Amino acid sequence: MMERVEERELFRVTDLKEYIYCPRAFFYEACLPDLHRETVKTDAGRRAHERERQLARRRSLAAYGLEAGERFFDVPVRSDELRMVGEIDEVLRVEGELIPVDYKNTDRLGYNFQMQLTAYGLMLAETAGQEVRRGFFFIIPARRAEELVFSARLVRSVKHALSDMYRIVETEAMPEPTRYRMRCATCKYRRFCNDV
Numbered sequence: 001m002m003e004r005v006e007e008r009e010l011f012r013v014t015d016l017k018e019y020i021y022c023p024r025a026f027f028y029e030a031c032l033p034d035l036h037r038e039t040v041k042t043d044a045g046r047r048a049h050e051r052e053r054q055l056a057r058r059r060s061l062a063a064y065g066l067e068a069g070e071r072f073f074d075v076p077v078r079s080d081e082l083r084m085v086g087e088i089d090e091v092l093r094v095e096g097e098l099i100p101v102d103y104k105n106t107d108r109l110g111y112n113f114q115m116q117l118t119a120y121g122l123m124l125a126e127t128a129g130q131e132v133r134r135g136f137f138f139i140i141p142a143r144r145a146e147e148l149v150f151s152a153r154l155v156r157s158v159k160h161a162l163s164d165m166y167r168i169v170e171t172e173a174m175p176e177p178t179r180y181r182m183r184c185a186t187c188k189y190r191r192f193c194n195d196v
C-alpha cells in the first residue's frame with residue numbers, strides 16, 4: 001500500500017481527467033493499474049495532438065487575439081501544493097503575463113476541460129512564482145482559440161478533486177459509480193463494474 005502511494009506521489013493531469021470522467025475509473029487506474037487498457041479513440045486524439053504541436057509553431061499570436069509576446073512549447077510544470085506535475089502544450093508570455101494554452105481535438109469544452117486547464121494554470125503559477133489568471137484552449141478542428149478565466153469556483157473544483165483523489169489512493173476505497181450512467185456504455189472498465 002505505502003509503496004503504491006509513494007509511486008503515485010505526484011498526479012498528472014490525465015489522472016485528474018480520469019477522475020472527472022468517473023472517480024471509480026480513476027480508482028481502477030490508480031489502485032489496479034494492471035486493468036488499464038488504452039482505447040482507439042485515445043490513440044486518434046493523441047495523433048491529432050502531436051500534429052498540432054508541429055503546426056502550432058507556424059501560428060502567430062494573432063490566433064489568440066494578441067499582438068506581441070513570446071511563445072514556449074512543451075513547458076514542464078509542477079505544483080508541490082497540488083502534488084501534481086504536467087507539461088503544458090504552449091505558454092504565452094505577453095507583457096509579463098503568463099498564459100497556458102491547451103490544445104483540444106474537440107470544440108465541446110465542458111467543465112472537465114476547464115478544470116484541466118485550470119490545473120495547468122495553478123501549476124504554472126507555482127512553477128513561475130507569479131499569478132496566472134487565464135488560459136486558452138486551442139480548438140484543433142475549428143483552428144481557433146478560446147479564452148478561459150480561472151475563476152475561484154474552478155480553482156476550488158480542482159483542489160477538491162485532487163484532495164479526493166488522494167483519499168481514494170490512500171484508502172484504496174472503491175468510489176460509487178458515476179452519476180452519468182451513459183458514460184458506462186463506452187467505458188473501458190465496464191466489465192469490472194457489476195453494479196451499473
Ligand code: SF4
Pocket residue numbers: 021022023024025176177178183184185187188189190191193196
Ligand atoms: S463502468 Fe461506469 S461506473 Fe464503472 S468505471 Fe466506467 S464509468 Fe465508472
